Amino acid sequence: MMILFENLYTKRLLNCLFKLRNITIGILSGTYLLYPITLFAGELHQHIEVTIVDQRVHASFCRPEKGCSLVKPETLGLPAAQMPVDQLTGTPIYVSEFIIFPDRTAIDSPGFEGLEGDMTPGDKIRYLASGHLSYWNTEKRQWSLAPEGVQIRLAGGLDLQPNQDCGQVFCIPKTVEGFTLFNRHGIDGTPSLIVGEIRSDGSLHTHLDWIIETSQGAPDASIGAYMVELQLFTETYPEPSDTLWIMFNNGLALEDFQHAVAGRVMQSSTDTALADKLFSWAESSYPSLFPHATTSFIAFGFYARCYQNGVCVAVKDNHIFAVGGEFGADIVMLGEFDVLTAQAGL
Known part of the structure; x- marks a missing residue:
């Protein structure tokens, strides 16, 4: 799997310190005396719990008591007991937030977590991308399609395909490019790649790398909330899971991101x-x-x-x-x- 974050937690800490430094300098210089400090959603880091139910992959909100991370509903502006589930379709929504790095805007959250004994050791979890890249229009206060020229690039695990064309007794398998591209028109690149391999004890803990960018690869995509659509399956259990949505905050203030969540959870996104x-x-x-x-x-x-x-x-x-x-x-x-x-x- 392509690793874009060799030490993500260190970078997260540095990013937070950098934001704190800028705010401190702004206060000392008088900048924030004229303009209120903008609150950002912070790190919306969480895990998607993965298990097998009725011979099929099942994804759900993780249980913190089992040692995984969960974004509290209150952080998203929701009532304490209400998880972010789309009102119209009943689809669960997992949230994350992009971080600005010198050369890219990216994140490796949400992670995928499976408990010991929940799955078959050595089995490979895969994703299947579908749908269009959705976008929260802050001016119209409604969900729409992403602006033209903006994409989210997902770096899945490299896949191998048999190769019988080399003329030898044993041929080196062909490598499939490890990127899936989500945009307003649908899915480009490879729609299905590997999430991770089940450990020997039947557990899973893995992260994928998400990058938001222009179609030319520049790290200056429009500020807003974006959402992608996935299903999960394994080689042993090939029937895809129910659809899950992942919503990313790309530079919105906390209140604006909460409006984006509410636009799916507290009301129907379609009249x-x-x-x-x-x-x-x-x-x-x-x-x-x-x-x-x-x-x-x-x-x-x-x-x-x-x-x-x-x-x-x-x-x-x-x-x-x-x-x-x-x-x-x-x-x-x-x-x-x-x-x-x-x-x-x-």
Whole structure:
């Protein structure tokens, strides 16, 4: 696995000291006498607990009494007993925060933790990336798609594939590039790589490296909250887990990041009543594309309807998507939800 943080805890300490130094200098120089000190979310470090339930990988919020890290709901502006779970879909949301380094903006949190005896020794945990890179628009106070030209790069474990083309009795396996790229258009790079290998005692403790950057690799992506989508599986248990979301704070003040969390947890990120009106309007306006009224449902984070001709239309992150029938086998983006509802006169 590519290691970007040889001594992350030392760097975290230095980063905190650097922030404290800047604040102290600002106070002494009078800078903060004119402007209030901005509170940042701090280190949102936590672990995702991984185990096997009913022959399938199961991910959940870790239990601190078992020795792992958990971000308290109060830190996220939530009631003490309310974990960050998406209100519309029931998807758990794990949080983290990028750190600015001299050459990159990155973090190796959340970690993945499994207790002794929970899994098969030697088995490999893998991730499967899906969806689009989501973004909290602080001006509109709503979740949308990430700005054009921004991506999150995930450095998974290098994978090996058999190679029978070398003409020798034994061929060196081919190495698969160890990066997955999340952007507003979907997933680029390698969508599935290794998270870690189960230890001999059946436990797991590992971290992946996440980098936020422009599409050219520059470390100056837009400030905001970002969210990616993953599933987990192992070689022994290949059926993917339920979807999990990881939300990253990239430079937002604590209060603004709490608004981003609340935009998923305390309210639905999609106005389902308005979405149903738009679907019904499309059915009456374009009956060849959307024939016959049908029931809406939730799947993979989308609020959707599907039709007898194979077409499905859905809302997610303030955008309309379609797939099937005349739209083809790949998901296509039709436009922004609020713009299309306004054009429809809704």
